[in-house]
Amino acid sequence: MGRIQFDYSGAVDANYGVTEAQIAELAPKLLELQQEFVAVAPPFASLPRELLDGYNELRDDSPLGQIFRVANRLHDEVDAVVVLAGGGAYRGVQALRDACCDPYHNELSRGGRGSKPRMYFTGNDLDNDASSALLHRLGRDLTAIDPVVRRWAMVVIDPAGETRERALALRQFLPAMEESLADDAAQWLPELLLPVTDQPSKLRDLAQAIGCKEIFPVSNELDERFNVLSAAGVLPAAMLGLDCVQLLEGAAAMDEHFRAAPPESNLVLQYVAIHHLLQTHRGIDRRVMNVWGSALETFGLWHDQLLAGSGSPVLPLTTVSPRDGHHLDPTNLQGKVVNHVIVQQHRADPWQVGQSDGDHDGLNALSDRKLPDLMTQAIADSDAALHTAGCPTTQLRMHEIDTHSLGQLFHMLMLTTTLECRLQNCDSKDKPSTK
Numbered sequence: 395m396g397r398i399q400f401d402y403s404g405a406v407d408a409n410y411g412v413t414e415a416q417i418a419e420l421a422p423k424l425l426e427l428q429q430e431f432v433a434v435a436p437p438f439a440s441l442p443r444e445l446l447d448g449y450n451e452l453r454d455d456s457p458l459g460q461i462f463r464v465a466n467r468l469h470d471e472v473d474a475v476v477v478l479a480g481g482g483a484y485r486g487v488q489a490l491r492d493a494c495c496d497p498y499h500n501e502l503s504r505g506g507r508g509s510k511p512r513m514y515f516t517g518n519d520l521d522n523d524a525s526s527a528l529l530h531r532l533g534r535d536l537t538a539i540d541p542v543v544r545r546w547a548m549v550v551i552d553p554a555g556e557t558r559e560r561a562l563a564l565r566q567f568l569p570a571m572e573e574s575l576a577d578d579a580a581q582w583l584p585e586l587l588l589p590v591t592d593q594p595s596k597l598r599d600l601a602q603a604i605g606c607k608e609i610f611p612v613s614n615e616l617d618e619r620f621n622v623l624s625a626a627g628v629l630p631a632a633m634l635g636l637d638c639v640q641l642l643e644g645a646a647a648m649d650e651h652f653r654a655a656p657p658e659s660n661l662v663l664q665y666v667a668i669h670h671l672l673q674t675h676r677g678i679d680r681r682v683m684n685v686w687g688s689a690l691e692t693f694g695l696w697h698d699q700l701l702a703g704s705g706s707p708v709l710p711l712t713t714v715s716p717r718d719g720h721h722l723d724p725t726n727l728q729g730k731v732v733n734h735v736i737v738q739q740h741r742a743d744p745w746q747v748g749q750s751d752g753d754h755d756g757l758n759a760l761s762d763r764k765l766p767d768l769m770t771q772a773i774a775d776s777d778a779a780l781h782t783a784g785c786p787t788t789q790l791r792m793h794e795i796d797t798h799s800l801g802q803l804f805h806m807l808m809l810t811t812t813l814e815c816r817l818q819n820c821d822s823k824d825k826p827s828t829k
């Protein structure tokens with residue numbers, strides 16, 4: 395499994411970017427930051443390795459083993475799962491689903507989904523119409539003959555166990571679940587309600603009163619924006635059948651890389667250096683994550699939430715190119731850095747433009763070109779146009795979209811958010827919270 399790459403050459407420019415001399419000058423400070431982090435790491439940093447070590451040692455009796463056992467059993471017992479969540483798990487699991495599953499996952503037949511459940515998200519807003527539409531959707535399968543198709547599970551992620559939006563959603567969805575199970579409620583409710591919470595918590599009390607068979611531990615010390623690689627994100631990911639070991643291995647590898655590599659070859663420190671210098675020397679406080687492919691759009695939204703909630707003055711924005719090109723209009727680039735996220739290997743066979751009788755669109759000139767080549771050309775053109783307009787850019791490149799690369803990316807950006815805040819002395823909320 396290859397490491398993701400960070401290429402910041404498009405941000406090095408004497409007129410609109412940073413200089414190698416500025417980067418070198420920041421190196422001692424970065425080393426200090428690295429050593430300080432190793433000495434006092436926030437709770438999210440060691441989680442992936444801890445989960446993996448526990449699994450290697452104790453298998454079924456470890457937290458990860460518990461997740462796999464339950465997720466794999468449920469593949470045969472339910473056809474849908476509702477995830478009630480907020481914070482990083484909400485966007486993070488959506489990001490994993492959108493990046494790794496078929497884009498029409500929920501629309502595929504059960505066979506087409508390999509018996510993995512459809513997945514719906516709620517519990518972090520007060521949207522009356524959205525929740526009633528979801529309840530209506532869940533109710534549509536109640537007439538199915540197959541009991542598996544009638545049943546749905548509910549993962550409730552609430553470390554503190556008393557978040558208002560989640561409690562309100564639970565009040566709506568728990569009775570609906572009970573009703574859908576009818577005479578089987580006493581047998582199935584304790585199996586299908588899956589709380590992810592700390593101890594003690596009101597949610598845990600409720601789960602115990604219902605007799606829930608499994609309660610998944612997550613620490614309330616972990617800020618929710620940083621919880622995608624804890625049980626909160628891994629349980630729903632395992633329900634989708636994603637390769638969670640590789641997800642955590644990718645994150646742990648990024649953590650180990652960050653702790654050991656010197657500043658000049660350390661992806662995390664390079665990313666921090668470039669963005670810190672652009673902010674302090676150029677006043678660049680708007681950061682565009684420009685993803686080339688809609689499968690990564692939700693990943694960008696996860697990052698928006700992570701950064702926007704960090705206390706940093708930087709404003710994040712996700713765009714999908716070339717769709718959202720207007721955001722990158724040369725007249726609208728003041729104060730922006732554009733970080734392209736690029737996937738090099740596509741899953742489906744490359745589609746060729748081909749010859750068309752009549753050539754009504756004039757594209758016959760490109761007939762032997764393939765869509766991925768046109769994308770590569772568009773990335774190069776866009777980068778050149780941004781530089782001409784005086785906008786610094788970087789590229790985060792992954793060979794292909796897989797859980798290992800996503801684990802690296804999630805972890806890298808949680809590290810950079812924390813470190814940038816430490817560098818600016820703002821509150822990155824990576825420390826024990828007092829919710």
Ligand SMILES: O=P(O)(O)OC[C@H]1O[C@H](O)[C@H](O)[C@@H](O)[C@@H]1O
Pocket residue numbers: 462463465466631632633634635636637638639
């Ligand atoms: O415990 P096992 O039967 O090996 O299953 C373990 C598997 O469980 C789920 O399906 C997860 O999505 C996988 O990431 C994991 O590898």
